Amino acid sequence: MKDNETVETGKKEAKNPPAFKKSLDFTVTATSSPKAGDSCCSNANQGSSACCEEDHCSSMSGENAGVYERIPQERRKPGDQAEAMEPNGSIRSYRIEGMDCSSCALTLENHLKEKPYVKSVSVHFSSATMKIDHGNEVTDIVREVDKLGYKASLITKRRGQVELQPAKGASSVPLLSGALLALGYLGSLAGVTAWLTMALYAVSMMIAGYKPAKSAFYAVQSRSLDMNVLMTAAALGAAFIGEWLEGATVVWLFAVGNMLQTRSIDKTRNTLRSLMDLTPDDAWLKTDSGLARKPVEAISAGDRIVVKPGEKIPLDGVVLEGLSMVNQAPITGESVPVDKEPGSIVYAGSLNANGSLEIRVTKPADDTAVARIIHMVEEAQDKKAPTQTFVDQFARIYTPVVFILALLIMFVPPWFAVGSWSEWFYRGLELLVVACPCALVISTPVAIVSAIGNAARQGVLIKGGSSLEMAGKIDAVAFDKTGTLTEGKPKVSYVTGFGIPEEEVVSIARTIEEHSRHPIASAIMEYAKEQQIRPLSGESYQAIAGKGAQASINGKPYFAGNARLFQEDLHLSLAPIAAILSELQRSGNTLVIIGTDQELLGIIAVSDTIRPVTAAAISKLKAAGIRQTVMLTGDHEGTAAKISKQAGVDRYLAGLLPEDKVEGLRQLQHEGYTIAMVGDGINDAPALASADLGIAMGGAGTDTAMETADIVLMADNLERLPYTVELSRKALAIIKQNIWFSLIVKAAALLLIFPGWLTLWIAVLSDTGAALIVILNSMRLLRMK
Incomplete structure (x- = not known):
């Protein structure tokens, strides 16, 4: 039981040291110099004598500390700046119901910003949430949101588990409005008096148009031109020129379209919230x-x-x-x-x-792991992709420009006696309807939310639209070796002593490695326990960054590490054992040399095994269009060649220190590749940050992995990596389809205005229909497996 408790304590301690984060300018908080027991590896600054030969090596002190500061400025990803922690004071989160377009979020933001009791507000369309810093009561905020036609509810730990439900009466409004519209139309065919049919149309318009008109009023008040303003203006304009049937049809189609859009988008959002029901x-x-x-x-x-x-x-x-x-x-x-x-x-x-x-x-x-997943997925929904940012900026310019153009069409041609006033006024109204860029604005966020939700259910955490887009663009993948391509659980395969018994070699090694939880150290400790070899009395434990470790035994320093430690630091010749070193390395072993500053005492060979799913995963990546796969390892040439051949990677770079992995990635980028780095958290943090896309494995058990990478594979294997690439590429394809479809529909509608072939109700149908088609197309990502 104690052993288990020690492991868990170690995990907790590993969570608290100053961990590397991309978002903090690629620096690590300074720590004190290494003490006894310190080493160059593991999240808790504990390592192995063979650190320099293992991919888990990532010293955060001494000569390697600068690795984190030397990540180039140009490699720092946009949107990764640190976010300030929310104080426990007046910032609250609300769930917003009824938003079906990002312009709705903008209108809501602008409206609330004008209130003196609101310090800051941020409304997110994708997740249907609002964060607001206010000094008044919650009921006041709910009332203000209700004025614009939306529903707000304060999010609590338990409240967050409730799915969005359609507003009460949401379907009855279009139904009643449609019934009155149909009665008016049938009455006109039956010869009913004009004033009665007009009254039916007017009541139909008021029932279906009350909510959009109310929202339009506050949108104009907050200097925002959203879809409610455009549709309300079109409907009132139609009534003004006596086109009551057209006006009522516009309002009814708009209400039906809003209802369908809201339900579809809420279904996408609820897919993500279903994660909350796991526990x-x-x-x-x-x-x-x-x-x-x-x-x-x-x-x-x-x-x-x-x-x-x-x-x-x-x-x-x-x-x-x-x-x-x-x-x-x-x-x-x-x-x-x-x-x-x-x-x-x-x-x-x-x-x-x-x-x-x-x-x-x-x-x-x-x-818990699932609580962190939920939190990060909700944050990811609101991180805009570059495409979405561009579309939003385009829509903000496009809408007012077309609105002004519609006014000019209404008044300029009649002023110069070109056609009748009513004819051009009607065409201006049509242009107002066509001006609404709803389908275009929805095209990207709904696809991103659908893809992120699907990925989260499959054990893949994608941190926002920019990460999703980049995953769809990569054409090369670099892998860490130990714990990524291999099991990360090496075992001692060979021990030999030079003039001393093998048991004494293992005993010295166990003494030096007692304070480490690195896989190599664990392998030596496990072997020593199996052989019932006890440690000696040691002290002054110290890590030697990138090369090994040492300890004093009976007042004399002993060392365990790689060839460079003994050649460069201790100046001992390895010529007498060169043949055995070469043979063991060719067999794919990682070598730990044991000795003093005067003589070599022995060698311990440790080998790792490739994961069963590695070769299949890499094969699927290549089938998905990845042109280059590379293994980056601190291990020696023999082991690297063996593992790379078994895994099926195209090439490998061996004998790398952490900063060398960064250089290896730069080399691939200079060759023209858009590259993803796959590692296991803090140990590969510099490389994860330097790559175009950082992917961490085993996130379910590692807080650091979740913080460091752009994408986290929650399982500790590569099975989900090909799926992630395919999902991202399909998401990019669907986003492009949505954008082109939206633009083509708009262009076609604009072209039909001037010959007089377009009517108001067809304009509304094309706009609403395009938005629904875009949403349904995006929701295909929810079904991808």
């Missing part, structure tokens, strides 16, 4: 008096819970007792259930299959 609300807490059902919010780290067969695991933790198979697909995307035993890590939201498990909770409800 149960309660858990069986183990107490001295037995099991008690408690809300998950009332359970703290360190408490013990029991999960029965068939139940969802409510909180992250470590298994203390029991054996079972657990379906982790909702979190990691793994299709096959995973065996769990004492010592295994389990995640909230996964399903316990066939055995009862007693679990020690390691994280509270608001800090």
